[in-house]
Each structure stands twice: as C-alpha cells, then as structure tokens.
Amino acid sequence: MSNNRAGRSNSTRRRARKTWILNTFGNGNTVFCNWCKKRLTFTTLTIDRYPIPGARGGRYREDNIVPACKSCNNKLDDHSS
Ligand SMILES: [Zn+2]
Numbered sequence: 001m002s003n004n005r006a007g008r009s010n011s012t013r014r015r016a017r018k019t020w021i022l023n024t025f026g027n028g029n030t031v032f033c034n035w036c037k038k039r040l041t042f043t044t045l046t047i048d049r050y051p052i053p054g055a056r057g058g059r060y061r062e063d064n065i066v067p068a069c070k071s072c073n074n075k076l077d078d079h080s081s
Helices: 006-027 070-078
Strands: 030-032 040-041 045-047 067-069
Touching: 006 030, 006 045, 030 045, 045 070, 067 070
Parallel strands: none
Antiparallel strands: 030 040, 045 067
C-alpha cells in the first residue's frame, strides 16, 4: 500500500492490471486475446479498455478492461467510430 515514489506508480499499476487480467480471464500464466483468441503471456499481453474505449473516456477499471494482443489493441484504436 505504501508507495512513496509517485513516478513509479504508473508501471506498478500496469503490472498489477496485467496480473489481474491473467488471473481473471486466464489461468494465471496465459490468457487469450478477447478478439482474435491468440494466446498471450504476461509479456505479449496488452490491456484494452472495453466496453468503453479510451477515446470515449473509458478508464482502466476492472469492469472496463479485457485482454488483447498488440495488433488487435492497435486496430481497435483506429476503429473509434
Ligand atoms: Zn488479438
């Protein structure tokens, strides 16, 4: 809980989100892309804001994030209509 280094909290939170995604959507080690069902690991996993995308003010909250591979995550950013 005690995080004195404000500059570090961002990547710490991102890691925590990834771990949460792996445990919640996968088996703790691997998880499947929400869109193309490609298998992802902690290293290849990216987190997509869904159902509310970032362009519409979606937050990285546990009820608005899904596992996505890098290419799907990039594609979805383009499809912001
Ligand atoms: Zn994908």
